[in-house]
Amino acid sequence: MTKKTKNSTLKAILDIILYEHPSTQDEIAEKLGITRRYVTKLLQPLITKGVVKRAYTLDLKKFDEFSEVFEEEKTSREHAGTLYIKEMIKNMSNHVCKQLDRSFEALSTYDDELASKALNMDYITNNMHEKVRTSVDMALSMNPSSEFSKTMAFSEVAYDLERIGDHSCQFANFTMKESYEVDPEMLVYLGEMYETAKKMVNYSMDIFLNEKLELKSKVMDYEEKIHALQKKALNCIATQMAEASFDDTERSTYYLSLSRVVKAFERIGDISIEIIDVSREFYENIPRTTTPERFRRNPKLSNLK
Structure with a gap:
């Protein structure tokens, strides 16, 4: 799987966490049609750093460290x-x-x-x-x-x-x-x-x-x-x-x-x-x-x- 595809999947996972408030990784996997194991693999680094919390919510402040993953150009004063x-x-x-x-x-x-x-x-x-x-x-x-x-x-x-x-x-x-x-x-x-x-x-x-x-x-x-x-x-x-x-x-x-x-x-x-x-x-x-x-x-x- 290419890095771009991997990043797109991770972004889709984070979209679900932010907007749909899933209660389990199984729910995330079902929505995206991927395995729970793959969801865990992608989320683990973010959970370790505290970007994604165990209740599956995002710490938006810590997310700043990972923003470059999605190749988005931030404006000068935008978090x-x-x-x-x-x-x-x-x-x-x-x-x-x-x-x-x-x-x-x-x-x-x-x-x-x-x-x-x-x-x-x-x-x-x-x-x-x-x-x-x-x-x-x-x-x-x-x-x-x-x-x-x-x-x-x-x-x-x-x-x-x-x-x-x-x-x-x-x-x-x-x-x-x-x-x-x-x-x-x-x-x-x-x-x-x-x-x-x-x-x-x-x-x-x-x-x-x-x-x-x-x-x-x-x-x-x-x-x-x-x-x-x-x-x-x-x-x-x-x-x-x-x-x-x-x-x-x-x-x-x-x-x-x-x-x-x-x-x-x-x-x-x-x-x-x-x-x-x-x-x-x-x-x-x-x-x-x-x-x-x-x-x-x-x-x-x-x-x-």
């Missing part, structure tokens, strides 16, 4: 014990981006079946958020030391991703409930907002997962773009509403729902900025501002009394 939770966040981010893709595709093609699939993806998003939250709570309870004082940032980012998933549901819900497709002129604005919002999410998660804080300026540029697009989109809706009959209630509801779609893209952008704020606090110990995002965008509002 190795957070790598498991970080991987969960990465998977959740990928899933939420796919949910966003499918939701917008459903909107742009007016496809009810695709919209239904996109809405079902939100259940998975919610479950992933709960797993991250539970894992963070467990990590803190097992090792309430200073090295893990920042672990709560993972819960916050998972919550932000869950909110992005919720806003993505606006696009699928529009497709399922509204009687009219989005007209071509409006779809151009929405398409640009979608592309911009997705880039903001991807860049902000790259910043958080890989400490690429230098990408912040790009995200801020995209933030300006998405707000400019929002203004154009809302003006387009206002113009179309003025030309529509007041007696057409279905059309009025359509415009109201369309405005919510535009707002959802703006909120996804705002949440991306919030993820960057968490990242700066996580890596640079820079406290987040308590000023709401909308006030930061419009300094005049902050002067109101």
